[in-house]
Amino acid sequence: MIRYVYAFAELERRIGRELGGHDNPLLLSVRSDGKFSMPGVVKADPRHRP
Structure with missing residues (x-):
């Protein structure tokens, strides 16, 4: 993590x-470096309220 702070x-x-x-x-x-696109993943967060 410290490496990123310096970068x-x-x-x-x-x-x-x-x-x-x-x-x-x-x-x-x-x-992200995900292999597949996953649109709407943020909306799947249970803390997300429309």
Whole structure:
């Protein structure tokens, strides 16, 4: 986990933006490495309320 913290800090430094920044935030798109697409999986979470 610490490896990711350092990697994100380095990314922020290189790009000049900050995750959660207010003026010019660093936005990331995260993709799972799943073998199959599973649309609607988030909706299957029992804590999800429509």
